[in-house]
Amino acid sequence: MIWNDEFETLPREAIESLQAKRLRQVVERVNATVPFYRESFEKAGISPFQINTLDDLKRLPFTLKQDMRDNYPYGLFSVPLEQIVRIHASSGTTGKPTVVGYTRRDIEMWAELMARCFGAAGVHQGDIIQNAYGYGLFTGGLGAHYGAERLGASVIPMSGGQTKKQLMLLQDFGSTVLTCTPSYCLFLAEAAREEGIDIVNLPLRVGIHGAEPWSEQMRGEIEEKLGIKAIDIYGLSEILGPGVGIECIEAQHGLHLWEDHFIPEIINPDTGEVLPHGEKGELVITTITKEGIPLIRYRTRDITRIIPEPCICGRTHVRLERMSGRSDDMMIIRGVNVFPSQIESVLFKIEGVEPHYQLVVNREDNLDTLEVQVEVNEVTFSDEIKELQSLSRRIQKDIKEILGVSCQVKLVEPKTIARSEGKAKRVIDLRDQA
Numbered sequence: 001m002i003w004n005d006e007f008e009t010l011p012r013e014a015i016e017s018l019q020a021k022r023l024r025q026v027v028e029r030v031n032a033t034v035p036f037y038r039e040s041f042e043k044a045g046i047s048p049f050q051i052n053t054l055d056d057l058k059r060l061p062f063t064l065k066q067d068m069r070d071n072y073p074y075g076l077f078s079v080p081l082e083q084i085v086r087i088h089a090s091s092g093t094t095g096k097p098t099v100v101g102y103t104r105r106d107i108e109m110w111a112e113l114m115a116r117c118f119g120a121a122g123v124h125q126g127d128i129i130q131n132a133y134g135y136g137l138f139t140g141g142l143g144a145h146y147g148a149e150r151l152g153a154s155v156i157p158m159s160g161g162q163t164k165k166q167l168m169l170l171q172d173f174g175s176t177v178l179t180c181t182p183s184y185c186l187f188l189a190e191a192a193r194e195e196g197i198d199i200v201n202l203p204l205r206v207g208i209h210g211a212e213p214w215s216e217q218m219r220g221e222i223e224e225k226l227g228i229k230a231i232d233i234y235g236l237s238e239i240l241g242p243g244v245g246i247e248c249i250e251a252q253h254g255l256h257l258w259e260d261h262f263i264p265e266i267i268n269p270d271t272g273e274v275l276p277h278g279e280k281g282e283l284v285i286t287t288i289t290k291e292g293i294p295l296i297r298y299r300t301r302d303i304t305r306i307i308p309e310p311c312i313c314g315r316t317h318v319r320l321e322r323m324s325g326r327s328d329d330m331m332i333i334r335g336v337n338v339f340p341s342q343i344e345s346v347l348f349k350i351e352g353v354e355p356h357y358q359l360v361v362n363r364e365d366n367l368d369t370l371e372v373q374v375e376v377n378e379v380t381f382s383d384e385i386k387e388l389q390s391l392s393r394r395i396q397k398d399i400k401e402i403l404g405v406s407c408q409v410k411l412v413e414p415k416t417i418a419r420s421e422g423k424a425k426r427v428i429d430l431r432d433q434a
């Protein structure tokens with residue numbers, strides 16, 4: 001369902017002229033209200049009045065996560081605190097969190113975009129949405145919640161965790177839509193199997209999964225194990241939270257990014273050069289309507305490409321290919337660049353292997369090593385050593401052939417790898433300690 005027909009199907013020229021107008025406004029505004037931007041424009045020798053067309057965007061400097069840290073907590077806000085009605089923060093792995101503030105209009109806009117996302121995923125009034133994204137400083141829970149209410153569906157604010165209770169509600173409340181990370185979704189499926197719950201035959205119809213990278217193979221696992229359509233949703237707290245982009249259920253290919261509110265660019269992460277549509281690189285986003293904390297050319301670190309072809313669903317907003325991962329998560333193993341999601345794709349094609357894995361990177365004698373720890377199912381685990389050895393050789397060989405990287409494979413017992421209620425931790429990098 002197209003939630004906002006007027007905006008979701010705007011002709012390309014109309015999108016671009018709206019973007020150009022909004023870009024001029026936001027650049028002028030941050031220049032006037034955020035000292036960081038005034039200084040950064042000055043340093044780059046550019047006046048906001050020189051930004052007139054979309055093409056001028058590339059003349060502006062980037063904003064980095066570090067800039068948000070340096071201006072912790074409120075330094076990048078563009079309105080006085082009295083106008084901020086909500087504050088979220090993303091934890092980050094080191095140091096202080098990244099803080100974002102929303103005005104009343106920002107919250108309205110967020111709810112509208114999340115309602116569009118639900119519509120794109122085929123969700124409508126009458127649906128019962130079990131929201132298992134965490135409520136709290138994390139944007140997932142409240143972001144999806146407000147969108148669900150805006151849509152007019154019934155939302156169950158379950159939050160993450162409490163797996164047994166999740167399963168009880170899925171059965172008793174007849175949830176038709178589940179929102180949670182893809183890794184937690186598979187965990188729920190596993191827990192259901194153990195409890196003897198026939199999850200495939202529950203009313204659940206759609207899963208809306210994001211907040212972490214996942215592969216097409218993982219989608220297959222989820223769809224099969226839960227008997228649902230699994231939809232990829234993208235977002236980040238710095239830009240909004242969930243709802244920056246989503247796949248449509250018609251194509252399930254590429255995430256429509258709401259271009260009346262955001263301008264996407266793909267850059268070469270090493271040089272900062274803007275790449276043409278279709279080429280893979282780092283996603284950079286400029287927010288053009290946000291009031292609380294507008295960001296100019298924010299480097300997301302997420303790796304994707306813009307799919308230039310129009311979509312069959314009728315939406316005119318560009319699509320981003322499923323994220324391969326974050327450039328910070330990219331492992332460089334003896335010179336070969338590898339994303340965890342690429343290893344995931346290889347693993348999930350192999351019979352007997354469970355969709356739970358972790359990658360341990362280390363350094364021995366100045367050489368990087370990669371150990372792939374992956375669970376095997378009960379049946380395989382009880383096999384003879386000979387068969388287990390042959391399975392681990394097969395995994396090693398497939399990874400080498402497809403990704404060009406050598407690794408050690410450690411097959412582990414079912415349920416050895418820690419399950420996550422939110423974002424899964426796929427990589428353990430021991431190199432700094434080596």
Ligand code: DLL
Nearest residue numbers: 090140210211212213233234235236237241242323
């Ligand atoms: O994860 C917001 C969100 C909540 C998105 C619920 C979708 C669903 P952060 O905690 O700030 O915000 O983390 C943002 O997570 O830069 C990506 O690296 C990653 N990420 C988010 N969605 C996807 C996705 C939320 N669909 C960071 N595929 C982003 C791959 C994703 N990575």
